[in-house]
Amino acid sequence: MSYLEILKQYWGYDSFRGVQQPIIESIGSGKDTLGLMPTGGGKSITFQVPAMAMDGVCLVITPLIALMKDQVRVLRDHGIKAAAIHTGMSREQVIAAMENCIYGGYKFLYVSPERLESELFLKKLSHLKICLLTVDESHCISQWGYDFRPSYLKIAEMRSKLPGVPVLALTATATPRVAQDIQDKLGFTQSNIIRMSFYRENLSYIVRNTDNKFMELVHILQSVPGSGIVYVRNRMATKETADFLNANGISATFYHAGLDSLAKDGRQKEWTSGKTRIMVATNAFGMGIDKPDVRTVIHMEMPNSIEAYYQEAGRAGRDGLRSYAVLLVSPGDKRTASRRVSDSFPKEEFIRGVYEKLAYWHEMAMGDGQGCTFAFSTGEFCHHFSLPVIQTDSALRILTRMGYIDYVDEMDYSAKLMFTARRDELDRIHQDSDTETVMEIILRLYSGVFTDYAFIDEQLISMRAGIDRHRLYELLCNLQRQGVVRYVPERKTPVITWTRARVNSELISFNPEVYRLRMEEFKQRIGAMVQYATRQTGCRSAMLLDYFGEKQKKPCMHCDICCIRTAGGMKYGERQLVADRILEQIEENPDRPDSIFSLPFEREKIDHTLSYLSQEGMIQMENGRITCKK
Numbered sequence: 001m002s003y004l005e006i007l008k009q010y011w012g013y014d015s016f017r018g019v020q021q022p023i024i025e026s027i028g029s030g031k032d033t034l035g036l037m038p039t040g041g042g043k044s045i046t047f048q049v050p051a052m053a054m055d056g057v058c059l060v061i062t063p064l065i066a067l068m069k070d071q072v073r074v075l076r077d078h079g080i081k082a083a084a085i086h087t088g089m090s091r092e093q094v095i096a097a098m099e100n101c102i103y104g105g106y107k108f109l110y111v112s113p114e115r116l117e118s119e120l121f122l123k124k125l126s127h128l129k130i131c132l133l134t135v136d137e138s139h140c141i142s143q144w145g146y147d148f149r150p151s152y153l154k155i156a157e158m159r160s161k162l163p164g165v166p167v168l169a170l171t172a173t174a175t176p177r178v179a180q181d182i183q184d185k186l187g188f189t190q191s192n193i194i195r196m197s198f199y200r201e202n203l204s205y206i207v208r209n210t211d212n213k214f215m216e217l218v219h220i221l222q223s224v225p226g227s228g229i230v231y232v233r234n235r236m237a238t239k240e241t242a243d244f245l246n247a248n249g250i251s252a253t254f255y256h257a258g259l260d261s262l263a264k265d266g267r268q269k270e271w272t273s274g275k276t277r278i279m280v281a282t283n284a285f286g287m288g289i290d291k292p293d294v295r296t297v298i299h300m301e302m303p304n305s306i307e308a309y310y311q312e313a314g315r316a317g318r319d320g321l322r323s324y325a326v327l328l329v330s331p332g333d334k335r336t337a338s339r340r341v342s343d344s345f346p347k348e349e350f351i352r353g354v355y356e357k358l359a360y361w362h363e364m365a366m367g368d369g370q371g372c373t374f375a376f377s378t379g380e381f382c383h384h385f386s387l388p389v390i391q392t393d394s395a396l397r398i399l400t401r402m403g404y405i406d407y408v409d410e411m412d413y414s415a416k417l418m419f420t421a422r423r424d425e426l427d428r429i430h431q432d433s434d435t436e437t438v439m440e441i442i443l444r445l446y447s448g449v450f451t452d453y454a455f456i457d458e459q460l461i462s463m464r465a466g467i468d469r470h471r472l473y474e475l476l477c478n479l480q481r482q483g484v485v486r487y488v489p490e491r492k493t494p495v496i497t498w499t500r501a502r503v504n505s506e507l508i509s510f511n512p513e514v515y516r517l518r519m520e521e522f523k524q525r526i527g528a529m530v531q532y533a534t535r536q537t538g539c540r541s542a543m544l545l546d547y548f549g550e551k552q553k554k555p556c557m558h559c560d561i562c563c564i565r566t567a568g569g570m571k572y573g574e575r576q577l578v579a580d581r582i583l584e585q586i587e588e589n590p591d592r593p594d595s596i597f598s599l600p601f602e603r604e605k606i607d608h609t610l611s612y613l614s615q616e617g618m619i620q621m622e623n624g625r626i627t628c629k630k
Contacts, residue, residue, distance in 0.1 A: 003028070006052045007045070010078050017042060019196040024050045027132065027168050032188040034138070034169045034179060036195035039314035040292075043170045044071060047134040051108065052080070056131030057101050060110045061155060063137055066264075068110035069459065075108055082108035085115055089414055090455040098124035113140075113151035114408070116158055125158075130165050135186065138169035139307070142181040143513055144521055146173070146305040150401055152185075159187055172314070173307035176549040198310070198548050202317045204558045204611065205540035206326045207533055213300055213328045217241075218248050221278065223617025223629075224324055226295030227271070230280045231312055233301045241300065242280040252278035255285040261458075261490050262473050286312060292319035295622075298326045302337050302533055304344075305525035306547045309532070322614065322621050329533050337530050345398070345519040346391040352505040354395040355404065357385050359502050369498035376496045378409070396496070401514045406497040415490040416453040417442065417476065420483060423450060429484060435475050437465045458490060536561060557604070558611040578609040579618075586619065586628050593626040 003024050007013050016024070019037065023046040026033040037043050051058035062068050068084045075082040083097040083106055101109045102124070109128075115121045133155075139145035141152035159167065169182050183191055210216040221228060230252075232241055238254035245252035253267045253276045270276040272291050279285060283303070297316040303309045309327070317323025358364075361381060362374055378396075382389045396407040421429065426439065441464050446454040462472040476487045510516070532543050540559035542552040555562050582596050589595040597606060610626075613619045620627050 001053065003049050003053060006049050010052065010080060011045070011049075016045070019194050020045050020049075023168070023194050026192065026194060027166055028053065030164075030166050031192050032167050032169075032183075032186070032190075034183055034188070034193045035171075036174055036179065036193060037170065037172060038196060038198050038200070039172045039311050040318040041172070041196050043136070043172075046170065047132060047168050048075070048080075048108070051132050054131035056129040057106060058108050058132040058134060059128075059130050060108060060134045060136060061113055061116070061152075062110060063113055063140060063149060063151075065112060067136075068112070072108070072110060073459070073463075080108065081106040082110070084110040085121065086110075086112040091120065093414070093455055093457075094118075094120060095124070098128070102127050113149060113154065116151065116154035122158075122161075126161070130162050133159065133162060133165055133167045135167060135169045137171060138182050138186070139171045139174050139178055141169075141185045142174075142178045143518065144175075144181055145178045146307040146525060148401070148518075150403075156185055156187055173311050173548070175307075175547065195550075198545050198550055199541065199552060200314065200317065201556075202320050202322055203313070203541075204322065204324050204556075204560075204615070205313070205544070206324055206560045206615070207329055207540070208326060208560075209329050211330060213330060214241075214244055216328055217298060217300070218245070218250065219617075220296065220298060220324075220326060221245070221250050224296050224614070225620055225622065226277075227274065227291065227293055228278045228296035228298065229286065229294060229312075229315060230278060231297070231299045231301075231303075232280060232282060235282060237300070238280045238282060242278075245278055245280070250278060251276050252280055255279055255281040257282065257284040262470050265469050283308065283312065286315050289315065291315075293321075294318070294323065295321075296324045296326065298328065300328055302327065302329070302333055302529050304340060304522070304529065306528050306532060306544060307525070309529065310544055310548075321623070324615075327533055334530050334534065337526050340526060341519065341523055343390045344394050344522055345515065346395055348510055348515075350391060351395040351398055351510075352508055354387070354392055355399055355508060356505045357381075357387070358396075358405070358496070362496075362498075364498065364502045366504065367501050370501040371498065373495060373497040376407075376494045378494060398515060399508075401518075402508070402511060404498075404500050404503075404508065406499050408495045408497075414455040415458050416455050416488045417446075417449065418453045418486045419450045420486055426484070429482070434465065434467055434471070435479065438467075438472065438475050439479075441465055453486070453488070557608060560615075563608065563612055563615065575605075575609055575612065578605055579613055582606065582609060582613065583618070583628055586626055590627065596626070 001009070003021070007016065018041050019035065020042055023033055023035045027047070027050045035043065035046055047058060047060065065086045068086065072082045072084045081104065083100055085094055085097050098121070100106050111121070135141070135155060140147050140149040141155065142148060167186055169186055171182070174182065179193055208216055217230065230241060232238055235256040235258055238256050242252040242254040253270060255264060255267055268289070271279045272289070294316045297313050299309065299312070303312065313325035316325055362369070378389060378393055381387070382392050393409070396405065399405050400407045431439070438461060441461055442449065442456065446456060448454060458469060458472055462469050465472065473489060476485065479485045480487045528547060535543065539552065539555040539562055541556040545552045578601050581599055585596045585599060586593070597603065599606065610619070610621070614621055618629060620629055
């Protein structure tokens with residue numbers, strides 16, 4: 001079948017969009033390829049379609065466990081066999097998934113980068129026919145990227161064991177320097193970058209200066225209807241902000257990495273379905289969300305980089321309709337942003353002290369500890385030693401990058417269950433039909449559950465039982481209360497592994513590329529973000545594109561700076577005249593929104609004034625209709 005036929009048969013689309021087809025054809029011809037595609041550009045199609053035309057398994061490396069689970073579910077819904085391996089799975093689960101891929105005709109295997117260091121995985125991989133290696137979020141492999149992860153460096157080592165297999169690296173955010181570094185790290189035989197323009201014509205970038213961010217937030221959300229995301233910097237602020245919005249009549253919920261999986265799933269579904277209008281979240285939310293009608297993304301504080309801001313702001317308006325990316329700025333924000341450098345790169349003496357205290361915490365003798373793994377509570381550790389949490393977290397990450405420890409702050413552990421009632425007793429315990437079904441499924445899927453805990457896949461069980469995850473959780477908890485089972489729900493636990501034997505802290509070597517040079521790079525990224533937030537000339541969209549090495553042909557004419565410049569370029573009172581005539585025309589012809597373009601004004605002035613009226617909350621533009629707001 002042709003690529004287009006595969007696209008139509010499995011995904012139901014009649015044509016490719018953006019740069020999907022050039023990337024697919026490049027991979028199909030066996031070329032290593034770097035695909036630069038902005039958020040919402042349809043990255044998954046670029047490797048899923050060519051893999052379906054190849055003989056073998058497509059190995060997909062991604063750090064986003066929730067995203068890999070979701071993509072596996074979607075592929076299975078399309079009748080395509082796929083599996084995922086990630087941290088928190090038992091040895092038996094890993095073996096089962098690998099053997100399914102070796103013998104079961106599976107087309108896709110998703111793995112987290114940490115798995116590349118597992119002897120079991122690498123041993124099984126040698127028996128697997130890989131047709132394509134896909135590296136998602138590939139900026140993570142670059143030390144100059146905004147989200148560098150040391151585990152990604154193992155990909156290059158693994159490539160040597162897959163001769164002749166093309167690699168597709170994908171990212172939504174890469175400066176020219178990072179793009180070159182990605183190709184170098186992945187061993188591209190020659191440079192091959194296929195990029196989609198980062199320009200978003202339907203997205204208006206706005207910076208609002210305010211002394212009261214909460215009231216400005218409410219004003220914006222009351223002025224611009226539709227679904228939205230509000231990004232905040234810490235977990236406590238998610239609940240605080242959501243509570244404030246609810247108190248002001250705007251339905252909101254909150255999301256952060258510390259919530260259990262059931263709460264995350266439930267809140268995301270409420271927001272995606274429209275039951276809740278606003279999601280208030282940390283940057284843990286957003287990867288892989290499938291909601292095209294997000295009208296507004298608002299940042300309450302500056303992110304650490306243009307890359308992070310562009311990716312998060314880009315979750316607005318994927319349906320192509322007018323949407324807004326708003327950054328709220330207060331007078332002290334520039335100073336606060338500068339402090340993040342010392343928070344993210346504490347002094348060398350502090351890092352040595354954290355290492356020393358960690359050895360004491362784990363009762364680690366000099367020369368011991370290599371390979372030892374411990375569950376770890378950053379909060380308890382910092383409280384015991386009276387350490388600042390943010391700087392301690394940064395110190396642990398730097399020690400990880402330098403290779404002394406491996407600090408994973410959110411490791412997933414699968415749910416596990418064991419029957420405490422005997423098999424013959426189960427028939428005498430009356431249960432409702434849902435519970436009976438769940439018990440039958442568990443007994444059919446997992447052996448040995450009467451003698452020991454078995455790791456269970458809650459998503460699979462709930463899918464087969466035809467109930468949602470929250471209902472499954474309630475049923476299993478009820479069985480535990482009855483004494484039928486022992487049940488440990490899926491959870492996240494920080495973990496530290498000592499990758500080297502303990503050394504004298506004075507002997508810790510601060511590699512310049514890990515510490516000093518990365519600190520300078522971080523300063524530059526913070527500086528670029530501050531410049532974007534404080535600059536009052538030019539064009540917001542052009543600033544973002546320039547950062548990624550792309551030149552914008554002309555000003556966007558709908559960001560806050562362009563609108564101010566446009567108003568200044570009109571004759572005195574002209575914008576008000578145009579605005580008054582537009583409002584009259586809309587009220588007179590509510591069913592013919594295109595009639596405003598017959599007014600005796602230049603089209604550019606009408607477009608500019610429409611943008612102004614929308615930002616001020618005087619009109620509402622949605623689904624091709626324009627209505628006046630009373």
